[in-house]
Amino acid sequence: MVVDPYAAIGLQRNPFIGEEQLSEPDGIWLDRGFSEPPEPKARQLVQILGDKGFGKSSHLKYWRSHTGGSYCYYPPGLGRWKFPKIESIVYWDEGDRLPFILLIPALILASLTGTTIAVGTHRDLGFWAKLFGLKVTTIELPPVTPQLLQTWANLKIKAAIIPEQNCPVKLSLSEAEEIIEKAEGSWRTATDYLHIWAAAIAIKRAKTKSFST
Incomplete structure (x- = not known):
């Protein structure tokens, strides 16, 4: 029996798929202190x-x-x-x-x-x-911090959960610290690592479910 790896952990998709690949972006935004847009027509x-x-x-x-x-x-x-x-x-x-x-x-x-x-x-x-x-x-803009990455990542995971299902996946602070170190403070690179991290968890859980059925 083929198991959808993301459904196996209660997710509709990989939470860290690019926004351009979603039919409707999830709209998650975390304030880093610069969220107020500039005033138009201000020379x-x-x-x-x-x-x-x-x-x-x-x-x-x-x-x-x-x-x-x-x-x-x-x-x-x-x-x-x-x-x-x-x-x-x-x-x-x-x-x-x-x-x-x-x-x-x-x-x-x-x-x-x-x-x-x-x-x-x-x-x-x-x-x-x-x-x-x-x-x-x-x-x-300063490099992204582990705390900010952890908060953002867990919001992304929450947004991708299948309705009325539970998802056991959460990014810990230590995992966020490890990813930030690998990414050298780059948000974009950290997102790539998060995509791989979520995929690895999903595949592992799907294999476990396949063997148990």
Whole structure:
């Protein structure tokens, strides 16, 4: 008898599957102190600085869910050669990849129109923004802590439980500490490890149930 490994532990799916793969995102958000979205039409640049996987994109998308506005992701390579829209509020993801020849006129236009730019970046863009009259706010995201990861992970597990069933799976603080150490503080990498962790538990439980039937 084939047993669904996740159903064997009371789950509809792996709790740490990517949001883009869900028909309806679970909407779980934990405040790290920067949840208040920027004010639109404020002639400002709000930049989120942080290493890869620390939560820059997550914050931009969370803010945008409250304010609306255009969202522009700048990939490596030729895809970064695109001029961003300028509206009351706009979001630039990986904005440090925006070529300088496009960055400068975009900042000038934003200043002239009173635009708010929220940008996730690995490089400080404040000098150029101030030069053209934009107020600059800089947020530096710290690495995710074991306590925060534990809380978030257990909320994700709870959201994936099959209705009216129990799930014995919970992430302990010691497990969270081990994952954070492996992930070197990266939220994205920690999520990958959590996906593997949950899958291993589900497969082990499914094998046990298969042998017992």
